[in-house]
Amino acid sequence: MKAPKLLKNVRVYIRPMRDYSEAAQRKEVEHLNPTVFYVDKPVTRGDDTDYRAAWIGTLRASEGAVAVVPRLWILAKPRTNGSDMRPSADFIATLAEILARGVPIVEAASGVSSQDLPAWRELMQKT
Numbered sequence: 001m002k003a004p005k006l007l008k009n010v011r012v013y014i015r016p017m018r019d020y021s022e023a024a025q026r027k028e029v030e031h032l033n034p035t036v037f038y039v040d041k042p043v044t045r046g047d048d049t050d051y052r053a054a055w056i057g058t059l060r061a062s063e064g065a066v067a068v069v070p071r072l073w074i075l076a077k078p079r080t081n082g083s084d085m086r087p088s089a090d091f092i093a094t095l096a097e098i099l100a101r102g103v104p105i106v107e108a109a110s111g112v113s114s115q116d117l118p119a120w121r122e123l124m125q126k127t
Helices: 022-032 051-058 087-100 117-126
Strands: 010-014 036-039 064-067 105-107
Touching (some): 010 022, 010 051
């Protein structure tokens, strides 16, 4: 698959899952030549870093936000400002924040971009 032309600098958020390892996710995005990887780690004592929030905080409109697959952004227990937000609401808030920054989002697995509205709508319905 060819890298979408909209991406100059690519910042990738990775959240290792039981069924989708960090190595598998890295392999999925290597053709995009990512600039930076933000790899989420389980919360441990003394380190409660919100890697997803850190990733979002660095995104710029001239760059691209890459999701290997958007379902990786869905957190069972969102850490957003100590919120008790439901995972589905947190997912929508995350998408809204990225898009409000003017940052195009690309799903690496399919190559679908938020700039291709019909394909993006279909992808979000499946997600």
